[in-house]
Amino acid sequence: MTSIIKFICYFTQGQNHRIMSEKIKSPNCEICSFKGLLFDSLKPDELGRMNSCKDQFDFGKGEIICQEGDNINSIIYVNRGLIKLHKDVPGKQSQIVSIARPFDFVGLLSVFSKTKYFYSITAIEDSAVCFISKVCIINEINRNGKFALDIISRMSKITDDILETKFALSSKNLRGRIAHILLDFANNIYKSREFDLPVSRREIAELIDMRTENVIRIMSEFRRDKIIKINGHTIEIINEDMLQKISVAG
Amino acid sequence: MTSIIKFICYFTQGQNHRIMSEKIKSPNCEICSFKGLLFDSLKPDELGRMNSCKDQFDFGKGEIICQEGDNINSIIYVNRGLIKLHKDVPGKQSQIVSIARPFDFVGLLSVFSKTKYFYSITAIEDSAVCFISKVCIINEINRNGKFALDIISRMSKITDDILETKFALSSKNLRGRIAHILLDFANNIYKSREFDLPVSRREIAELIDMRTENVIRIMSEFRRDKIIKINGHTIEIINEDMLQKISVAG
DNA sequence: CGCGGCTTTGATGTTCATCAAGTAAAGTGG
DNA sequence: CCACTTTACTTGATGAACATCAAAGCCGCG
Numbered sequence: 001m002t003s004i005i006k007f008i009c010y011f012t013q014g015q016n017h018r019i020m021s022e023k024i025k026s027p028n029c030e031i032c033s034f035k036g037l038l039f040d041s042l043k044p045d046e047l048g049r050m051n052s053c054k055d056q057f058d059f060g061k062g063e064i065i066c067q068e069g070d071n072i073n074s075i076i077y078v079n080r081g082l083i084k085l086h087k088d089v090p091g092k093q094s095q096i097v098s099i100a101r102p103f104d105f106v107g108l109l110s111v112f113s114k115t116k117y118f119y120s121i122t123a124i125e126d127s128a129v130c131f132i133s134k135v136c137i138i139n140e141i142n143r144n145g146k147f148a149l150d151i152i153s154r155m156s157k158i159t160d161d162i163l164e165t166k167f168a169l170s171s172k173n174l175r176g177r178i179a180h181i182l183l184d185f186a187n188n189i190y191k192s193r194e195f196d197l198p199v200s201r202r203e204i205a206e207l208i209d210m211r212t213e214n215v216i217r218i219m220s221e222f223r224r225d226k227i228i229k230i231n232g233h234t235i236e237i238i239n240e241d242m243l244q245k246i247s248v249a250g
Numbered sequence: 251m252t253s254i255i256k257f258i259c260y261f262t263q264g265q266n267h268r269i270m271s272e273k274i275k276s277p278n279c280e281i282c283s284f285k286g287l288l289f290d291s292l293k294p295d296e297l298g299r300m301n302s303c304k305d306q307f308d309f310g311k312g313e314i315i316c317q318e319g320d321n322i323n324s325i326i327y328v329n330r331g332l333i334k335l336h337k338d339v340p341g342k343q344s345q346i347v348s349i350a351r352p353f354d355f356v357g358l359l360s361v362f363s364k365t366k367y368f369y370s371i372t373a374i375e376d377s378a379v380c381f382i383s384k385v386c387i388i389n390e391i392n393r394n395g396k397f398a399l400d401i402i403s404r405m406s407k408i409t410d411d412i413l414e415t416k417f418a419l420s421s422k423n424l425r426g427r428i429a430h431i432l433l434d435f436a437n438n439i440y441k442s443r444e445f446d447l448p449v450s451r452r453e454i455a456e457l458i459d460m461r462t463e464n465v466i467r468i469m470s471e472f473r474r475d476k477i478i479k480i481n482g483h484t485i486e487i488i489n490e491d492m493l494q495k496i497s498v499a500g
Numbered sequence: 501c502g503c504g505g506c507t508t509t510g511a512t513g514t515t516c517a518t519c520a521a522g523t524a525a526a527g528t529g530g
Numbered sequence: 531c532c533a534c535t536t537t538a539c540t541t542g543a544t545g546a547a548c549a550t551c552a553a554a555g556c557c558g559c560g
Contacts, residue, residue, distance in 0.1 A: 092421050097413070112399070113406030118414055141399055145392030149362070152391070152402055156363030159409035163347070164368055166416055170459055171342050174516070201539065209420055211517060216540055232525095424548070451507065461549060466508060 041146035053136030059083075059123040067120045074131040075107035081127025082198050085109070085119045086206065096207040098162050099124070099199070101189075108155045109162075111137075124199060169208050176250010177208040178218045179243045182228065186237050194236040291396040303386030309333075309373040317370045324381040325357035331377025332448050335359075335369045336456065346457040348412050349374070349449070351439070358405045359412075361387075374449060419458050426500010427458040428468045429493045432478065436487050444486040 039047055056079065059065055065076070065083060078100050085097040085106060097119050100106045110117060111134055123129075141148040165184075169177050181204065185195055197204070201219075205212045222228045227243055229236040237243060289297055306329065309315055315326070315333060328350050335347040335356060347369050350356045360367060361384055373379075391398040415434075419427050431454065435445055447454070451469075455462045472478045477493055479486040487493060 087417055089421055095417055095421060097417065110406060110410050112403040113410050118410070138399065141402070142395030145395065145398065148391050148395065148398035148402070149388065152398070152405065153362040155402065155405060156360060159413070160360050160363050160368070163409065163412065163416075166413075166420075167337055167345055167347065170416075170420065171339055171345060200537095212538090213518085213540080214516070220540075450505095452505095462506085463508080463550085464548070470508075 039147075041144060041150055042140070046140060046144065046147075050132065050136060050140065053133040054130050056128060056130045059127050059129060061123055061126050063123045065121040065123060065129060066117055068117055070117050071115055072107065072111050072117055073134050075105055075111055075134065075137055076121065077130040077132060078102050078104045078106065079128040079130055081129075082124040083121055083127055083129065084124050084199075084203070085121055087119045093211070094206055095209065096203060098158075099207070105154060105158065107132075107134075108151070109158055112155075124203070172247070172250035174210050174214050174250075175218055175221075176247050177210060178204075178215065178222070179247035179250060181208055182222075182235065182237060183240070183243055183247055185235070186240075193240070194234065197233040197235055289397075291394060291400055292390070296390060296394065296397075300382065300386060300390065303383040304380050306378060306380045309377050309379060311373055311375050313373045315371040315373060315379060316367055318367055320367050321365055322357065322361050322367055323384050325355055325361055325384065325387055326371065327380040327382060328352050328354045328356065329378040329380055331379075332374040333371055333377055333379065334374050334449075334453070335371055337369045343461070344456055345459065346453060348408075349457070355404060355408070357382075357384075358401070359408055362405075374453070422497070422500035424460050424464050424500075425468055425471075426497050427460065428454075428465065428472070429497035429500060431458055432472075432485065432487065433490070433493055433497055435485070436490075443490070444484065447483040447485055 039050060042050060054077075059081070068087065080102055082099065082101055083106065084099050086094050087097060088094040098106070098109075106121060137151070141151060169180060172180060185197070186193055189195070199207070201215045202212045205215045208215075219228070219230060222243075223230050225242075227237075227239045227246075229238060289300060292300060304327075309331070318337065330352055332349065332351055333356065334349050336344050337347060338344040348356070348359075356371060387401070391401060419430060422430060435447070436443055439445070449457070451465045452462045455465045458465075469478070469480060472493075473480050475492075477487075477489045477496075479488060
């Protein structure tokens with residue numbers, strides 16, 4: 001029993017109101033399969049309050065969720081799909097700050113210190129995204145110390161992960177970076193030697209700070225050297241040890 | 251009435267206990283000129299609890315405050331001096347994650363999500379550093395929602411700043427990076443066109459991901475082109491507009 | 501005084517971005 | 531469903547940016 005309506009989104013209250021995708025009449029947080037991930041420490045009445053503070057939207061592949069400079073008024077939670085945080089500098093290749101998957105909170109990454117996003121957010125695949133009002137979160141933090149700690153450790157983990165990755169990558173040469181990210185996909189994201197790359201070659205390039213041509217070139221080298229198999233977007237890691245060596249040596 | 255004793259530091263409870271510098275009998279937080287910066291929202295009794303949770307130490311220039319892999323059990327607060335967070339990968343140039351000055355909390359940057367530091371901390375100048383026990387902070391967060399919010403926004407700001415800087419720098423060429431960091435020192439840190447660089451050329455290189463030789467080379471170019479004056483570690487910015495242009499174009 | 505670290509400049513080589521050009525795949529409109 | 535357009539992918543050739551190597555002067559410190 002879900003009613004679908006089109007409407008103009010004022011969530012970001014930014015300079016540029018964008019037409020958002022279909023609004024899904026928000027499923028109740030209490031029955032949301034993901035609530036346990038952050039809202040563990042909330043009692044039913046608190047969860048009820050949270051429920052009334054959020055809205056869920058669908059975004060099609062390629063749709064912009066918000067843009068650099070928009071006001072931050074919500075935490076963004078990924079329910080389904082895949083979204084990217086990216087920074088576009090005119091005249092330069094854009095950079096991907098991070099990619100968020102279901103269970104990830106992306107808005108946490110600035111919401112308490114900045115009033116405006118310093119990155120844009122775009123759906124890489126068709127995605128469902130929850131917007132949880134910042135004010136509600138703040139109220140809940142004031143009320144519930146356990147919840148505050150949950151939020152804090154979640155924030156801390158997000159930014160630490162991004163920082164660690166960026167620092168690891170920036171000291172590596174191109175081959176090392178490709179090796180690193182392939183291992184990351186296999187071991188941390190998909191937990192399998194074989195996986196479908198959810199992103200284009202260009203997006204990989206933007207994620208690890210190199211050029212599309214070189215992503216392709218090096219992946220082809222790896223294929224030639226029997227380190228990986230490539231079939232379109234499907235990658236299989238054949239020689240993980242070698243990949244590890246290349247990543248470390250890079 | 252301060253007693254000075256040498257002792258082995260168990261703060262980090264790490265694998266490697268280091269001999270710390272003189273322990274200063276901790277000045278009382280209540281009279282600490284810096285308390286307002288984070289501990290505004292604490293009542294006298296709460297501040298008293300906090301006071302009993304912290305210890306202050308002096309570190310000489312070059313002394314290691316903690317090392318990558320050490321357990322994180324405290325938040326580190328810089329009272330005096332200058333310290334650097336850095337990552338050392340064997341066989342590679344080390345990278346400076348960030349430089350912290352008085353008023354800065356460096357430990358905040360991982361304390362709630364990780365058990366171990368992913369970077370080392372070293373004094374760049376003679377410094378006084380406060381260690382505030384993580385457990386105490388957590389207790390206080392549980393008790394005091396306003397305090398929790400203060401901590402959160404402080405954390406958020408630290409990581410956002412680091413991330414923004416890193417992203418800005420990584421898309422620039424070497425000249426752009428040097429221009430960027432010189433402007434940063436002048437406008438954000440020292441708020442003066444003339445300032446003493448507190449770090450060596452090598453440390454600048456490690457901070458903005460380039461080689462010492464090129465830092466020197468490019469700064470010499472800037473001097474030749476009458477954009478800056480250099481006198482040892484003293485820098486004066488003559489043509490700020492040009493520096494700005496180089497930074498943006500970089 | 502001499503040693504090691506910091507600074508500086510020049511010469512050389514490697515890595516990687518850029519340009520170019522062509523193929524495959526995927527979306528678009530009739 | 532097919533022609534058309536656009537976007538993604540791929541390989542090669544070239545040049546620029548930057549790391550590396552080398553050597554020498556400088557300064558502080560034991």
